[in-house]
Amino acid sequence: MQADGRYLYERLDEKTFQRLCNALLAHNFPETRCYPVGHSDGGRDATREVDGKLVVYQVKWTSKAQQKPAAWLNEAIAGEADNIRRLVREGARAYYLMTSVTGTAVPKRGSMDRLDDLLDKHAEDLGIPIHVWWRADIDARVDAAPDALKWAYSDMLAGHDLVHYLIHGAKAQAHDHALRKLAMNVIATQ
Template identity: 45%
Template sequence: MAPPTSAQTPQGPYWYENLGEHDFQRLCAAIIVHKFDKVRCYPVGQKDGGRDIKRKTAGGDLVYQVKWSKNAVKDPVGWLTKAVEGERAKIKRHVANGATRYILVTSVAGTSAMAKDDTGRGAGTIDKVDKVDEVIEAFRVEFGLQEMECWWREDLDAHVVNAPANILWRFQKMLAARRPCASFLRQARQNSLSTGSLSSSAKR
């Protein structure tokens, strides 16, 4: 019997599986708030109406929907299709209310192995990316959105690696080497707080 893939078998440099659904949403919210202005985060663990985070932009509302998975996904295209279809009515309602962009943020890896093609071989990475893009574009047209995209695990990794120390400190359960990182994060957080205090003094 193959070993189960669960929160005990994390993937990649950041172990989002260790966070659980609610803290993963909080992590995504913290990163988006850090990067952008005019962001509204909705309560975790409650009915969200198909949007966990919303950002006001000059071109209309940008809706973020967060999807966490404790298990590895072998078919990202199938997973994406099912995830968006499950939100179809809510997305249409957001568009009717002024949303022009939609981003699905997930812990699922976008380059996982997919089902074999007609030749019996696994689909190549470029083929996978092209297929995912085709699915997203079809949904974008259906919903009448200006833009639609998915932040896969790899995309989120790129945001996390540039996150400030206080975010990493808050969500350190996702760090692969927590013990070696703990002292570094502690020092980085103290330096960040000291820098903030100096900045406040300078303003006064």
């Protein structure tokens, strides 16, 4: 298990982690198009347009701690190369990998810097800048997300967030149920 981030993405499965990533994208960029989970997506789990240019997001999840995360993600990019080339021909101008993998930050030697060097080579070969949202990047976006989004993926919660969910989530659900019941009563009397 990789649980070295704030959230336990290993408790999710691949499809649920993709849904979480798509929810984060949709929250931050409402114009995002999220593709169905579990379908043949051609190298794109979500897309959006920025100034008329297509930005592509691809999710890569694993339940296993990666001993060589830069190599693992490099292989993932190589495995998507044909899809990325096609997306570039179709107008893609930026490509993002969103991953549950933890990177290391040692300057010049950490997996994040090593992968950046490899990404530069891929960008040159594939004709598109490639970026990675590592586990820490996903954590930061989950931290900034509304509680409702976190609670929709409560299996990943631990510690304080889980206790908060257990206490306040039930109250929120009861409040929502009461509001629905009140609205239905109002409608019925009309």
